[in-house]
Amino acid sequence: xxxxxxxxxxxxxxxxxxxxxxxxxxxxxxxxxxxxxxxxxxxxxxxxxxxxxxxxxxxxxxxxxxxxxxxxxxxxxxxxxxxxxxxxxxxxxxxxxxxxxxxxxxxxxxxxxxxxxxxxxxxxxxxxxxxxxxxxxxxxxxxxxxxxxxxxxxxxxxxxxxxxxxxxxxxxxxxxxxxxxxxxxxxxxxxxxxxxxxxxxxxxxxxxxxxxxxxxxxxxxxxxxxxxxxxxxxxxxxxxxxxxxxxxxxxxxxxxxxxxxxxxxxxxxxxxxxxxxxxxxxxxxxxxxxxxxxxxxxxxxxxxxxxxxxxxxxxxxxxxxxxxxxxxxxxxxxxxxxxxxxxxxxxxxxxxxxxxxxxxxxxxxxxxxxxxxxxxxxxxxxxxxxxxxxxxxxxxxxxxxxxxxxxxxxxxxxxxxxxxxxxxxxxxxxxxxxxxxxxxxxxxxxxxxxxxxxxxxxxxxxxxxxxxxxxxxxxxxxxxxxxxxxxxxxxxxxxxxxxxxxxxxxxxxxxxxxxxxxxxxxxxxxxxxxxxxxxxxxxxxxxxxxxxxxxxxxxxxxxxxxxxxxxxxxxxxxxxxx
DNA sequence: GTCGGAAGCG
DNA sequence: CGCTTCCGAC
Numbered sequence: 051x052x053x054x055x056x057x058x059x060x061x062x063x064x065x066x067x068x069x070x071x072x073x074x075x076x077x078x079x080x081x082x083x084x085x086x087x088x089x090x091x092x093x094x095x096x097x098x099x100x101x102x103x104x105x106x107x108x109x110x111x112x113x114x115x116x117x118x119x120x121x122x123x124x125x126x127x128x129x130x131x132x133x134x135x136x137x138x139x140x141x142x143x144x145x146x147x148x149x150x151x152x153x154x155x156x157x158x159x160x161x162x163x164x165x166x167x168x169x170x171x172x173x174x175x176x177x178x179x180x181x182x183x184x185x186x187x188x189x190x191x192x193x194x195x196x197x198x199x200x201x202x203x204x205x206x207x208x209x210x211x212x213x214x215x216x217x218x219x220x221x222x223x224x225x226x227x228x229x230x231x232x233x234x235x236x237x238x239x240x241x242x243x244x245x246x247x248x249x250x251x252x253x254x255x256x257x258x259x260x261x262x263x264x265x266x267x268x269x270x271x272x273x274x275x276x277x278x279x280x281x282x283x284x285x286x287x288x289x290x291x292x293x294x295x296x297x298x299x300x301x302x303x304x305x306x307x308x309x310x311x312x313x314x315x316x317x318x319x320x321x322x323x324x325x326x327x328x329x330x331x332x333x334x335x336x337x338x339x340x341x342x343x344x345x346x347x348x349x350x351x352x353x354x355x356x357x358x359x360x361x362x363x364x365x366x367x368x369x370x371x372x373x374x375x376x377x378x379x380x381x382x383x384x385x386x387x388x389x390x391x392x393x394x395x396x397x398x399x400x401x402x403x404x405x406x407x408x409x410x411x412x413x414x415x416x417x418x419x420x421x422x423x424x425x426x427x428x429x430x431x432x433x434x435x436x437x438x439x440x441x442x443x444x445x446x447x448x449x450x451x452x453x454x455x456x457x458x459x460x461x462x463x464x465x466x467x468x469x470x471x472x473x474x475x476x477x478x479x480x481x482x483x484x485x486x487x488x489x490x491x492x493x494x495x496x497x498x499x500x501x502x503x504x505x506x507x508x509x510x511x512x513x514x515x516x517x518x519x520x521x522x523x524x525x526x527x528x529x530x531x532x533x534x535x536x537x538x539x540x541x542x543x544x545x546x547x548x549x550x551x552x553x554x555x556x557x558x559x560x561x562x563x564x565x566x567x568x569x570x571x572x573x574x575x576x577x578x579x580x581x582x583x584x585x586x587x588x589x590x591x592x593x594x595x596x597x598x599x600x601x602x603x604x605x606x607x608x609x610x611x612x613x614x615x616x617x618x619x620x621x622x623x624x625x626x627x628x
Numbered sequence: 629g630t631c632g633g634a635a636g637c638g
Numbered sequence: 639c640g641c642t643t644c645c646g647a648c
Contacts, residue, residue, distance in 0.1 A: 127640080129641085174641095177642080180629095180643090181641090181644090183630075184641085184644090187631065188632090188640075188641070190631090191632095197631090199630095202629065
């Protein structure tokens, strides 16, 4: 059935073929579910995978950072989306829940059953779909999920969050296996733009997630436990796993064995341009096992063999909605690649995507020891530029301003002008971080948001996230200035406000990615302003509404706008200085 | 069905 | 924080 991807055979790759559900810790109730073999399949022939706790007999391993480390440190509970994902990748449950429709879309065919399973898993006998769905709805705000309007029980994963952020190293190759059920259609080349990869915002925790080596631990254990359904602590079942993991953890701590890319002299992570040299061009993947670079990948989406990672495979206008096919959970093709090269490629790809979609620098995946080459913006895209602004899609991106999600707490007592440091709801420093002139530049988080209606996330939300990703900063600090051209488009857009400093053809070479992004954002923003308002289908984008009214205790549109501008300006200055 | 506020829990 | 529980509104 599921063919093993040859590539997966390498010792550095994990694969899954088992459809057992031991990790779900639940048992199918109805006979229609073939009893999930209690086999842990491949077991842990993976001891060698230092730095990774993975496998666990799962179809896919969860690197430690797969779990938000900052959240529920002690909590060993599986998260709903995680659970859903697991169900989804199990054939046994295809009658209950399955991928269907668009990329990342899944349908809960049997809400009650899913709820029951979830209840079992969480030891919440009273669980029902109503409750479960409420939990699901909470994911909307987190951008992990969104509802597919009009389709009952249908939701859609935002794999950009889950995969790119939580499983960045996942080799999403489809490993020759057929296309999963309801193989998502290949985007009709521009009929409508879908949402670009979102940025690792909330899901991606500020700093720890992808960096600290220490993070590459413990989580797997949680996962392992999560696989147990004893409703207690689940220490037994996967003990072996845990042990090995624990061991790895111990050893992996400092040097982080495993995938430490070839050391790049100088900057461990900043030598973007040198990467291509350091790493030989990756082997050509199968046509259907593209990295994120080719979101379109899919039957018929035979993109040319992977181009150089530096070359944008995915045109700007293409959408990037990972499909179940590409999902790591896909039974046939789910495997993680711990191969440094793969990871590197993946990161490159992602980075490229981020670039292509003009996303926030934060969208860049950031890994210790992995150097990601600086992508190049498709100046002269092989394909026509983004769809011409139309009523349908005025611009590839729109900015929607969204205040930091108002947590319940904040809502309750919406008064703290000076927030108690701990109260940063959602980790967003709200507007407080407006201490301009600070060496700390305001960070702008731009992330696409769900557009619901015609589905995809056409919009982008901007939020001040000053506090986040200081580390990410590095990535954008005066990269070795690869021989990169760029900026024509930006140029014009920037003309208005950006200092002439680094702009236009050559000078732009040295423009930090960050700056370029911000320019880009500015441009987009400007466009939006020009084309006038747009529908705000997404309810979450309340921030936009705030623009007119009051700041409801959060960022108002203007405010963000200002922030943006200032940020841009400062960046420009920064750039000039450096 | 779906949504999201509110409150509570661990 | 990530739900769970409850519920009114649409």
